[in-house]
Amino acid sequence: MSADFEPVVGRYLRLDLHGKPHRLYVEEAGTGLPLLCLHTAASDTRQFRALLNDPRVLRDFRVIAFDLPWHGKSSPPAGWQDADYRLTSRAYVDIILAVMDALELERPIAMGCSIGGRIALHLALDHPERFRAIIGLQAGAHVDPYYDIDWLHRPDVHGGELAAGIVSGLIGPSSPDSERWETIWHYMQGGPGVFKGDLYFYTVDGDIRDRVAEIDTTRCPLYLLTGEYDYSCTPEDTLDLARRIKGARATIMKGLGHFPMSEAPQHFFSYLLPLLDRIRGTA
Amino acid sequence: MDQLLQRVNADDRLVWRGRFVDTTFLLEVGDTAHLIEVTAGRIASIRRGPFVMPSWTFALRASPDAWTQFCLPEPPPGFHDLLALVKRRALRIEGNLHPFMSNLLYFKSVLAALRPLK
Numbered sequence: 454m455s456a457d458f459e460p461v462v463g464r465y466l467r468l469d470l471h472g473k474p475h476r477l478y479v480e481e482a483g484t485g486l487p488l489l490c491l492h493t494a495a496s497d498t499r500q501f502r503a504l505l506n507d508p509r510v511l512r513d514f515r516v517i518a519f520d521l522p523w524h525g526k527s528s529p530p531a532g533w534q535d536a537d538y539r540l541t542s543r544a545y546v547d548i549i550l551a552v553m554d555a556l557e558l559e560r561p562i563a564m565g566c567s568i569g570g571r572i573a574l575h576l577a578l579d580h581p582e583r584f585r586a587i588i589g590l591q592a593g594a595h596v597d598p599y600y601d602i603d604w605l606h607r608p609d610v611h612g613g614e615l616a617a618g619i620v621s622g623l624i625g626p627s628s629p630d631s632e633r634w635e636t637i638w639h640y641m642q643g644g645p646g647v648f649k650g651d652l653y654f655y656t657v658d659g660d661i662r663d664r665v666a667e668i669d670t671t672r673c674p675l676y677l678l679t680g681e682y683d684y685s686c687t688p689e690d691t692l693d694l695a696r697r698i699k700g701a702r703a704t705i706m707k708g709l710g711h712f713p714m715s716e717a718p719q720h721f722f723s724y725l726l727p728l729l730d731r732i733r734g735t736a
Numbered sequence: 737m738d739q740l741l742q743r744v745n746a747d748d749r750l751v752w753r754g755r756f757v758d759t760t761f762l763l764e765v766g767d768t769a770h771l772i773e774v775t776a777g778r779i780a781s782i783r784r785g786p787f788v789m790p791s792w793t794f795a796l797r798a799s800p801d802a803w804t805q806f807c808l809p810e811p812p813p814g815f816h817d818l819l820a821l822v823k824r825r826a827l828r829i830e831g832n833l834h835p836f837m838s839n840l841l842y843f844k845s846v847l848a849a850l851r852p853l854k
Contacts, residue, residue, distance in 0.1 A: 619819070683813075
């Protein structure tokens with residue numbers, strides 16, 4: 454009996470980022486157009502497990518996902534213990550472009566969720582020539598805070614337990630239990646302070662409200678998909694974006710929450726696959 | 737509200753999740769206050785106001801309409817979760833939030849037990 458391996462291959466990539474050596478975990482599967490996937494805050498590439506396994510996608514696309522430094526199996530840089538982790542727009546864009554350069558990805562499709570959806574807007578604005586298309590999942594230009602993020606990093610509150618409580622309500626109520634709790638588990642495994650450090654980007658540094666109208670979708674098409682139960686990036690936030698960015702196409706996904714590719718992948722694919730076909734030019 | 741005590745205490749896994757929770761919190765439905773005492777994850781008592789000098793660690797305050805929507809079997813988006821209510825400014829959570837935030841999943845599940853059984 455042969456081992457039942459998935460088509461996903463994971464490797465560690467050595468990369469210098471901001472003058473420091475890093476060890477980044479990268480997964481990929483499939484062949485064809487590169488599709489670079491960006492996970493949400495405080496989670497990792499496992500959110501894209503279904504996409505990395507779907508034969509309909511792998512036939513035409515080379516799906517690539519990597520864990521941001523500090524996330525999943527990517528380590529923080531040496532010396533991490535001496536400073537707070539805080540993700541900035543600049544650092545986030547640099548990491549993505551450095552990974553693309555290292556993997557020699559020629560104009561990939563970028564698809565990011567939540568903080569990944571936010572940085573996708575930054576990419577669309579500042580680096581449209583580097584991408585064939587950009588897909589923002591749960592993408593808004595900013596978020597109104599609805600809890601004090603200091604709770605996420607203090608020794609007298611278990612960060613994993615709290616993260617589970619925070620994200621549980623962001624998942625669509627009808628998403629399957631197995632996928633819901635898998636999604637929550639990734640959050641429960643995050644390192645101390647990582648969620649908070651990511652939300653620094655999401656709530657403060659990555660606010661792009663003043664600039665989104667400058668995104669030129671004739672240079673790079675922009676597609677926005679948002680789950681209707683998301684109260685972090687609400688459907689209204691996404692529709693507001695679509696109104697302000699000429700040529701952006703927005704779709705509100707029924708029943709889904711903040712983690713469509715992870716909480717209910719098959720339902721999500723009913724929205725994503727036609728979009729991927731369209732981007733390939735076969736629709 | 738009458739069934740909350742039985743619903744929570746009958747759910748062994750939920751009681752286990754709250755096994756370190758010992759607190760009394762205030763639940764306001766408009767002007768109607770309730771003091772809910774939790775002991776080791778079990779609801780020990782639910783008392784309905786008005787109260788002269790209530791003592792509690794944290795308070796959850798929302799309008800009758802907001803709670804009604806939250807308690808629907810399939811609440812609409814934005815009313816389906818305590819933090820969703822906070823985000824839309826329909827729920828205020830005040831006081832010493834440490835027990836609440838330390839046991840957020842537990843308290844979300846306790847309040848979700850207000851919904852009719854499916």
